[in-house]
């Protein structure tokens with residue numbers, strides 16, 4: 001569980017993560033994705049799935065090919081986004097209920113927005129349930145604003161979806177994201193940040 005010593009890694013999702021990601025998905029959403037959907041998304045060139053996990057021992061090349069090490073920590077959150085025609089659409093984001101409220105959702109949003117900046121996306125969009133104030137707060141922090149509504153969008157209870165977008169992803173947004181990541185670094189320990197375009201740009205190094 002969460003301890004002072006936890007260091008987190010944000011990385012691309014692998015096939016060996018599917019069972020755990022589906023577990024988090026089922027505890028988080030009334031309409032979770034099927035295994036077939038995850039398989040499709042992992043093969044889809046227009047889709048990127050990330051997971052956040054406590055950092056474990058370094059993997060060797062053959063372990064990366066064969067899948068999970070027995071002692072490798074399981075992911076505790078995941079997110080996905082589609083990149084089509086120069087735009088990014090956030091398709092899913094969830095954190096295991098035991099790991100919420102410590103900054104991991106924010107860490108994944110920073111990762112997604114960093115990718116969006118790296119691919120020079122013109123617009124980032126998402127849908128959120130009208131009742132999901134927690135997620136809305138998270139998105140607003142990352143520069144999203146309400147731009148529309150899809151009435152009765154969610155099939156389980158016919159709840160409306162609110163549409164949110166972040167734009168433009170310009171130099172000012174880059175600075176905003178760098179400052180959000182710097183804030184995250186002061187409360188959460190994570191690595192692999194040097195691979196993020198935004199971190200390289202802002203010349204921030206992990207403490």
Ligand SMILES: CC(C)(COP(=O)(O)OP(=O)(O)OC[C@H]1O[C@@H](n2cnc3c(N)ncnc32)[C@H](O)[C@@H]1OP(=O)(O)O)[C@@H](O)C(=O)NCCC(=O)NCCS
Pocket residue numbers: 028029093094095096099100101102103104105106107127128129132133134135137138141
């Ligand atoms: C939404 C979700 C991904 C946030 O993940 P998280 O790791 O708990 O979020 P963080 O700890 O990074 O918090 C980020 C911000 O979200 C907001 N937030 C988090 N928990 C909150 C709560 N209980 N009430 C209100 N706002 C909250 C705050 O603005 C928070 O920033 P702060 O801690 O600096 O105040 C997580 O709650 C979750 O998995 N929910 C179920 C799935 C879901 O609703 N996904 C979104 C679908 S659109």
